[in-house]
Amino acid sequence: MRGKLKIYLGYAAGVGKTFRMLEEAQAMRLKGADLVIGYFEPHGRKETIAKTEGMEIVPRRKIAYAGTQFEEMDTEAILRRKPAVAVVDEFAHTNVPGSERLKRWQDVDALLDAGIDVLTTLNVQHLESLNDQVWDVTGIRVRETVPDWVVDAADEVVFVDLTPRALRNRLERGVVYAPEKAQKAMENFFIESNLTALREMAMRHAAHELEDKLEAAPAGQAPAVETERIMICLTGRPSSAMLIRRARRVADYLQAGCLALHVARGPSMDEIAERHMSFARNLRIETHIVEGESVAQAIADFARKERVTQIFMGRSAPLPWWKRFRETTVQQVVRRARDMQITIVAERRR
Amino acid sequence: MPKREDRRPDPGDLLRRVEAGERRESRGRLKVFLGYAPRVGKSLRMFDEGGRRKARGQDVVVVALQQPPGPEIQAVVDRLEIVPQADQGAIDLVAVFRRHPQVCLIDGLAQSNPPGSRNPQRWQDVRDLLDNGIAVITAINVQHIREQQDAVERITHKRASHSIPQAFLQEADEIEVVDAPPEALLEGAAPANMPDARQLSELRELALLLAADVIDRQLQEYLDEHGVTARWGAQERILVCLTPKSSAVEMLRSGYRNAQRFHGALLAAYVEQPELDAEDRARLEHHMALAREMGAEVHCLNGADFVSAILDFGREQRITQLFLGHSLSDVRAPFLRSPVDRLIDAADEFDVRIFPHRDA
Numbered sequence: 097m098r099g100k101l102k103i104y105l106g107y108a109a110g111v112g113k114t115f116r117m118l119e120e121a122q123a124m125r126l127k128g129a130d131l132v133i134g135y136f137e138p139h140g141r142k143e144t145i146a147k148t149e150g151m152e153i154v155p156r157r158k159i160a161y162a163g164t165q166f167e168e169m170d171t172e173a174i175l176r177r178k179p180a181v182a183v184v185d186e187f188a189h190t191n192v193p194g195s196e197r198l199k200r201w202q203d204v205d206a207l208l209d210a211g212i213d214v215l216t217t218l219n220v221q222h223l224e225s226l227n228d229q230v231w232d233v234t235g236i237r238v239r240e241t242v243p244d245w246v247v248d249a250a251d252e253v254v255f256v257d258l259t260p261r262a263l264r265n266r267l268e269r270g271v272v273y274a275p276e277k278a279q280k281a282m283e284n285f286f287i288e289s290n291l292t293a294l295r296e297m298a299m300r301h302a303a304h305e306l307e308d309k310l311e312a313a314p315a316g317q318a319p320a321v322e323t324e325r326i327m328i329c330l331t332g333r334p335s336s337a338m339l340i341r342r343a344r345r346v347a348d349y350l351q352a353g354c355l356a357l358h359v360a361r362g363p364s365m366d367e368i369a370e371r372h373m374s375f376a377r378n379l380r381i382e383t384h385i386v387e388g389e390s391v392a393q394a395i396a397d398f399a400r401k402e403r404v405t406q407i408f409m410g411r412s413a414p415l416p417w418w419k420r421f422r423e424t425t426v427q428q429v430v431r432r433a434r435d436m437q438i439t440i441v442a443e444r445r446r
Numbered sequence: 447m448p449k450r451e452d453r454r455p456d457p458g459d460l461l462r463r464v465e466a467g468e469r470r471e472s473r474g475r476l477k478v479f480l481g482y483a484p485r486v487g488k489s490l491r492m493f494d495e496g497g498r499r500k501a502r503g504q505d506v507v508v509v510a511l512q513q514p515p516g517p518e519i520q521a522v523v524d525r526l527e528i529v530p531q532a533d534q535g536a537i538d539l540v541a542v543f544r545r546h547p548q549v550c551l552i553d554g555l556a557q558s559n560p561p562g563s564r565n566p567q568r569w570q571d572v573r574d575l576l577d578n579g580i581a582v583i584t585a586i587n588v589q590h591i592r593e594q595q596d597a598v599e600r601i602t603h604k605r606a607s608h609s610i611p612q613a614f615l616q617e618a619d620e621i622e623v624v625d626a627p628p629e630a631l632l633e634g635a636a637p638a639n640m641p642d643a644r645q646l647s648e649l650r651e652l653a654l655l656l657a658a659d660v661i662d663r664q665l666q667e668y669l670d671e672h673g674v675t676a677r678w679g680a681q682e683r684i685l686v687c688l689t690p691k692s693s694a695v696e697m698l699r700s701g702y703r704n705a706q707r708f709h710g711a712l713l714a715a716y717v718e719q720p721e722l723d724a725e726d727r728a729r730l731e732h733h734m735a736l737a738r739e740m741g742a743e744v745h746c747l748n749g750a751d752f753v754s755a756i757l758d759f760g761r762e763q764r765i766t767q768l769f770l771g772h773s774l775s776d777v778r779a780p781f782l783r784s785p786v787d788r789l790i791d792a793a794d795e796f797d798v799r800i801f802p803h804r805d806a
Binding site for chain 2: 102229233252254255256257258259261262288289292293295296297299300302303306307309310342349350351406411426427430434435436437438439440441442443444
């Protein structure tokens with residue numbers, strides 16, 4: 097049987113996710129659970145380190161990359177040890193090149209497959225679908241992301257809260273980072289309005305996860321049927337990633353089906369469009385390619401064939417002035433697919 | 447669905463804000479631990495924080511303790527000073543004022559006081575303490591927030607007899623959510639009246655969304671006070687554009703569903719047009735009535751230009767999705783771009799969703 101995944105969700109470093117996770121791990125251990133620490137990032141925090149007392153730690157694996165030694169979780173060693181429960185800090189971590197798997201969440205997936213229960217920690221800004229929103233609010237482009245479906249598949253998401261004021265106090269007291277780093281952090285990412293916005297996102301996301309689980313197992317009635325189908329029109333435009341994330345998020349909330357279409361002008365597909373298609377597949381969106389002379393007509397035809405209820409598009413690039421009398425692709429689709437809802441996703445800029 | 451007052455600052459609003467600011471200066475700070483059910487651990491978290499503050503040199507006393515305290519709470523409280531409670535567990539305000547600590551720890555914020563007390567409710571005692579410059583740390587469950595009691599009753603079929611107004615929670619300087627999986631609450635001998643696992647999950651969602659709404663408002667106030675233009679908020683805000691010709695029913699239904707699913711806000715607006723004929727006027731009135739029925743905030747906008755009126759309003763209201771009817775794309779004079787095209791081009795802060803035009 098597959099192991100159970102429990103995620104401690106927070107909104108920033110220092111809110112106490114790891115502490116809370118270890119506290120519960122200790123309680124489980126004292127009740128007799130066969131539990132190991134697979135990976136733990138102490139960050140020099142004394143109170144947190146004290147919480148690991150008496151726990152078995154699976155040593156990390158050393159990997160040399162670009163002339164430096166890196167330490168990663170030794171997934172294979174944990175699999176050999178096969179405990180009942182493994183504690184794995186920092187779910188969104190990206191492994192150093194040369195590791196077995198690209199991402200830690202994939203390591204965790206391997207542990208779960210082997211029937212090991214996993215406790216892990218995650219900050220809300222690492223959720224793929226919130227990437228643009230986090231950037232918009234904080235100005236920071238988070239590079240390490242976890243696809244939403246991975247988090248949706250967790251058996252339990254616990255929200256770990258601390259007020260922004262208390263968090264900033266902890267930073268000031270040097271509990272979270274060394275003093276110099278703390279000072280910098282408080283002037284940048286850890287400003288109060290950023291923290292408040294991230295915290296709200298985390299609360300809403302935790303609530304969303306609960307609602308999803310409640311609806312997946314409705315009391316008495318049959319599970320909800322998919323009523324809407326969202327189709328994303330993919331082009332090679334750079335804003336496509338934003339479009340994909342937004343559509344995925346809306347589809348998740350509306351419990352709608354989600355597919356993506358790329359209209360190729362010829363048999364070969366350009367590399368950027370290929371990358372976007374693969375990004376979409378990573379977010380569990382089924383992708384389709386059709387060939388067509390008229391992009392708008394191909395979109396409208398395909399959408400009708402697939403019984404799409406809503407088309408998601410990015411904005412068309414503005415036409416040069418001498419072509420202004422022509423219609424953009426968006427305008428053409430709007431004209432040809434009058435029986436469907438068409439959403440033009442904002443190109444949010446800072 | 448959470449409703450929000452219009453955000454345009456009016457003079458009365460500004461005055462209230464200045465007064466609130468002044469009151470806050472001299473007022474003690476209020477921190478509330480919010481839980482979704484008994485046994486979630488909020489009292490322990492509260493007393494723990496009291497203990498840590500005492501260790502850091504603050505003058506902390508316990509003035510209200512729920513009886514009987516569990517062993518973990520007892521262990522923390524043993525290291526703290528206690529001002530004994532008066533008859534029937536009420537806070538002994540006279541004794542507390544005489545002692546005048548920096549910080550009071552008060553469990554069971556929603557308790558009522560026995561007849562003849564200075565205040566009928568405990569939260570009013572807390573307000574008096576705050577007004578006298580004493581900081582308060584307290585704890586409450588969502589079923590004791592008055593505005594949430596209907597929702598709680600729908601989930602548990604029970605209604606708590608004591609409650610505090612949500613506005614009091616809104617005034618808190620800090621709210622911390624205490625979250626834990628329902629199984630943890632159901633372990634061992636659960637008290638009678640304990641909701642089942644599913645009900646607990648629903649209460650848990652309610653508490654998280656309540657906290658999110660409270661801090662969203664607080665964030666907005668903070669941004670307003672500091673003159674910061676709001677960015678893309680954490681909450682979805684949907685604006686349905688009403689015109690006489692648009693398929694308002696479909697747009698409003700979809701808007702309602704979207705707002706529900708996202709726990710967001712639904713707004714509807716129309717731009718005043720002087721030359722409407724009687725038939726169009728009637729249709730518009732009907733659409734507006736429908737919008738109100740669905741709980742939308744309905745706004746009438748003035749402005750010579752339809753597109754800029756919608757854009758300005760959308761930005762001011764931090765809209766994330768704008769719903770439009772296809773019919774607007776027909777309003778197209780030769781060589782002029784339709785309102786839909788112009789809105790798509792100009793609206794870079796929100797998604798624009800265009801709805802099919804179906805004749806009613």
